[in-house]
Every structure is written in C-alpha cells, then in structure tokens.
Amino acid sequence: MNIITNPDKSSLQSLTKRVLLNNEGLTEKVQSVLSKVKIKGDTAIKEYTKQFDGVVLDGLLVSNEELIEAENLVENCLKEAIKLAQSNILKFHTSQISEESIVETTEGVNCWRKSVPVEKVGLYIPGGSAPLFSTILMLGVPAKLAGCEEIILCTPPNKEGKVNPVILYTASLVGVTKIFKIGGAQAIAAMAFGTETIPNVYKILGPGNQFVTKAKELVQQKGVAIDMPAGPSEVLVIADETANPEYVAADLLSQAEHGPDSQALLVTINENLAKDVVEEVQKQLNQLPRKEIAEKAIANSFVLVLENEEECLEFSNKYAPEHLIIASDSPEKFIGGIVNAGSVFLGNYSCESAGDYASGTNHTLPTNGFARNYSGVSLDSFVKKITFQKVTKTGIKNIGNAIELMASAEGLEAHKNAITVRLKDIENV
Template identity: 50%
Template structure:
C-alpha cells in the first residue's frame, strides 16, 4: 500500500477515484456487441460466447434434476449447517423489513393504502468464474422468497466440464430455485434482459460482479429491464486508530483484496505508526491468502492515508462513500452516526466485514461512490409498491374543492372536470 501523509484537501477528490482496468468507453465497446448478439441470436450467441470466454460447449443451459441431486453429496455436513444458520439469520433480518398495508383515512371518506407486491420474475446473477460465491444466492434468493416474487431464475458461469459448482446447486435448491442456467458474464445479463429460447426474460436483474457485468447491467437498464444497483468491484475502507489491533486491520484489508476483479481496499488513520504496523502485518499474513498474488496486486495499488485527525478522516469517508466501512477506533458506534455515505458500517474491533456472510443484513451494496445515492439491497428491492385509493361521495366533497384548485392552477382543466362532474352528480 502506498502511504500518503496529510494530503491537502485539494487532493482529496483525486484520492476518491477508484482504480479501473478500463475506461467506461472501453468497457462499453467490449460489452455492446455481446448484448446485441444475444438479443438478435439468442441461444446460438450464448453458446458462442460461452465457448469463447469459458472454453466449454454447453448443449443444455438449464441444470437438470440429476445434477441437483448429485450436488447434495458434495457438500459437507458442517457447511450445510453453516448455510442453514446463515439462511435463518438472513431470513429473520429481512422478514423484519416487512411492513403492514395499513389503511389510512387522510380525510373523512378518503382511504389510502399501499400494497407491496413481489416482482413477478427476477433474475439472479451469481459470480463463480474464480470462486463459487454461493453466499450471493442467500443474499438474493431469501428476500426474493420473502417478497413473494413469482419466479426466480439464476445464472452462473459453468466450469470447463460445463457444470456448475455443487455448492451453488445445493444453495439454490435449498431456496427452491429450480431454474438455474449455465451461463455467466455479460452474456448472462443479456439473456435475462432480452430472453432467449432457453432462458426467460426477467423483470429485474440482481447480483454483483466485475466491471464488464456492471456496465452490461447499466446498459440494459436504459430500456429493457430493471436492475438492482451499481455493484462492481468490492470496496473496504478501514478507519483505525491507536486502539486498533494491527493484525485485525491487516486481516480485513487482505480479505477484501482476496476478491478478484480489482478490489478496492483502503486504510485511513491519524497514526503513521499504526499504518506501518498494519503494513508489516499485511506482509506477514498475505502468504496465507487463497490468492496471494491477486491480493498483493490490489494492495499494491491501494492507499494508506494518514490524516491530521479522525475529524478529517470522517470528512474524507463521506466524500469517498465506500461500499463497506470498518471503524476500528474508540467510540466507534458514536462515530458511525456521523457517517452518511456508506453502504454498510462494521463497528468496533470484533466486527470483521466477513461477518456479513451470516449476520443477517444484505451484503449486496453500492460501490464506486454510489453509496451517496443508493442503499444496499433489502426486501423493498424485490417488491413494487402499489398505491390504492378508495373515496366515498362524501370524501370527494371533503377534498374535491382543493383538487379543483390545484388542477386549475396547473391549467389541466380535464383533471378538474373529472372531479367537478362527480361533485355535480353526487347525491
């Protein structure tokens, strides 16, 4: 990590810029031909791109019953118990987000309420090229089930034998997701956005991935399908002070860098001495990572910034708007109340980001500064809210005059008349 000492405020904006493998224009040029081809040629284009990028020929995209059954035996009992516990916690948290459709009488005779209706068909994208991120299925599939979504389909990248990892199939079956397809990358987004002979078109696409998939989601959302949020390369910003354990902080930064796809770890502190201790710990712990070379590459590009005080660091955090923020400081909970731009906050020395696997809240979060405007996924992400009105004749008399005045002021006389004609003809 590159240590930056006491940067001037004029340099802060540059420090918030995320590293990227390509410019947005380059990404669009790579993504658009794939989207067009799948939209035009359907399954034939999918097979072509799967072979090009995944080096495998897939005949049947949909996972069959035998593959689901076979997968069950490959998952250890300990892992099954861990997944069951995570499922329970995540379900509990998201069930608590349900709201009652209470009917409100705003004026006598004017009743209003809001219905939450599950999206009819949702598509889940589960990254698996480098690792089977089955936790994503829990984070997406559980709220989809609780929301009452009509149908859930899942797409993930096949291996060189044209199969999906057993843990992905086990987790999908656990959540009663039976329509699982062997296709990943941009082509999977295109298939769910447009529909093909094998894969149905969905109403909304969910799931994080690399920058190419993120751009594909942004492009198809312009006119073809809704998407969840901009969730690209993983980000972790750690604010640590003298009370932090350097080994803990280093472990969290390595854990973030262990992701593929240009992860964005960052360390902030008011103590240069602590920063040096953390960097020494990173060097010591890094060989134990599953992907030390990839993690080392992302850490080499990362910044360790020493500010004059935590007050400055907090200002920078709100400017940066990290996907995930770890507060390894004294009075962490109090400081968390001063953070208004972050996808999720991990408070205190014993709260690693990894806890999000099973604690309960959704860990699909906005990246690249979008936490300034987007929330992480929740139950609301999987429903539509339908407003309902029920007005009696007396209710219309009670409110109609005000509606007529507003319609007249906007010079929408037909709208005024829709009220006036009822008032004139009411008993």
C-alpha cells in the same frame, strides 16, 4: 501500501476516486453480445459459452440429476454452515416486513400502500476462481421471502460443462426455480430478453465483472430493472489507538483478494498504527493463496493519516465506501457522523467477513461511491410498492374545489372537469 500523512485539504477529494480499468470499447462489445442474444437466442448463448468459457454445451438448464449429484458432493459441515447463514439472513430480512397502515389524509380520503413481489427475478452468480455461493443466500433468501414466483439463476460452467456443486446446493436450498449454465454479458442478455430455453425476467440482481456490470446497465435502458449500479468491491477502515493492527490488516486483505481492481483503505489519526498495519499487511500477504490478486489491489490502496477523528469521518463520507469498518473499542462514538456507507461494521470483532457470510445483513451493496444515494439489497429490492386511495362523496367535497383550482391553473381543463361533474351530481342529490 503507501501512507499519506495530513495531505492538503484540496487534494482529499482526488483520493476518493476509484481505480479505473481500461474499458475502451466496452460498451460496443457488450452491446454486440446483447443484440446477438436477442436475435439468435440459445444459439448465441452456446456460441458465446464456447468462446468465453471454452466448453460446448448440449443443454443450458441444470438437470435434477446434477442437483442430486451436487448435494452429495458438498460436505456436511459446509452444508451446516450454509444453513446457519441462511437462518440468520432470513431472520434479518424477515424483520424488514412491515404492515402499511391506512391514512385518512382528509375526512373521506383514505390512502395506503401495498407491497407486491416482483413476479420474475434473475440472479447472476459469478463462478471462476471465487464461486460466490454466499451471494445466492443474499439474493435468494429475500426473493423467496418476498414471494417472487419465478427465481432463475445464471452462473458460468467450468471447462467440463459443470457448475460448482456448492452453488447448485445453495440454489436448491433457497428455492431457486431454474438454474442455467451461462456466464458473462450473455447471461444478462438472456435474462433480459428471454430465449427459447431461458425465461425473461423483470429484475436482475447480482455482482459480476465489468462486462456483466455494463450489460446490466444497458438492459436497464431497455426497461429491465437492476439492483444497483456497481463497480469493484471496496472497504474503508477507520481505526483508533485501540485497534488491533493484525485484525485491520486481515480486513484490508480480505477485501483485496476479491480482485486486482478492489480497493482497501485505512484512515486513522495514529501514525504508529498506520506503520504497524502496513507491516502486517505485507506479512499476511505473503501467506495468501490469492497473493497475486491481493497484491495488485493493495498497490491501488493506501493509508491516510489525518489530524482528528472528525476529519476521518468526513473523508469516509466523501469516499462513501461499500464496506465501512470502525476498528475501535468505542465504535458507537462514530455512528452519528456516518451518512454515506453501504454496510457498517462496528468494533474490533465486527469483521467484514461476518457480513459477507453469516451475520444476517446483506452483502450485495453499492460500490464506486453509489452509497451516497443507493442502499444495499434488502427485502424491498424484491417488491414493488403500489399506492391505493379511496375517495368518498364526503372526501371529494372536501378536496374537490382545491383540485379544480390547481388543474385550472395548470391549464388542464379535463382534469378539472373530472372533479366538476362529480360535484354537480352530489349537489343535485
């Protein structure tokens, strides 16, 4: 892990660039999958499942028997841990419910908004070497709280055609409507277009590899909403002299083990801390079961030593990290300067893992610099805001003339006339 000390200011912007995977031909490959699923439906899904997951499936829908079996396979201590996380996530997202008030903008003109749940949502949950059952909590809990009528979930099967039992248990716990054994771009296609077995949805949420991400991007162009643009996961740690090098190294590696294209950055003004953290990273790295993955991510990461804390914050805001950790005994001094970040962890005990699992905040967050203009998943991700207005006779009299003048100035006489006919009727009464 390289240490970069006080680089030239002109080079800082280049340090915010993420790792780029070789994605030559990615769009064409994914578009081919989407088109085939749209045309051939379940047949295409089964063909791709055989090709990519190495298993031939009789059926795509997870049965009730499989759900019961899965619940019996999950240890009680893990069930309790999941329920604790569910409770905290529910509390935090319940706090996001707000009552919209009616606003009288002018006498006789009342305007307001109403939150309405997205009726059908699809959740994508990666399987593979890291089955992300925690993401089911992050997506399923607010979806249920919002009142979504249909919540379907797609996740890839293993070589035996089974789904990880913890994924099935958690999905049942949060109230997922149907679970399908489908992974990759083909799962996104199925949820976007629908097949004989899988219903189409109005919005797709959840993380995935570059094929899943590209598929979400492409179906969005077809009118299916997605949660946000996405890229590899990332963390940036701002640490001062009160930070614990062991803690910081652990936080960097907890991000690095997500994938070889993940990025974990440390920004500090303390050169000794920087050196200590780099040593500790190597020490802890050797103990990790996912060492090979984390090692590749660390090779694409770095430590940045700058002159003062203002410069540290400035760089962080340019980078716009998915996760921002303030490793300090006085983290509050940084809060006012943070403008671009997905989720912020304040203090030496606020590790990213807390937010990933059980503190209550959502871990589905903008990556790849999109924290500059996107928020993480919240209750609002599962609702639409519909505006209402009610205009009375008094109201139309108060704003009618202004509307007529504005419509006429835009050359839209029919718009003007919609006001004029009403005002004439009022005047003739």
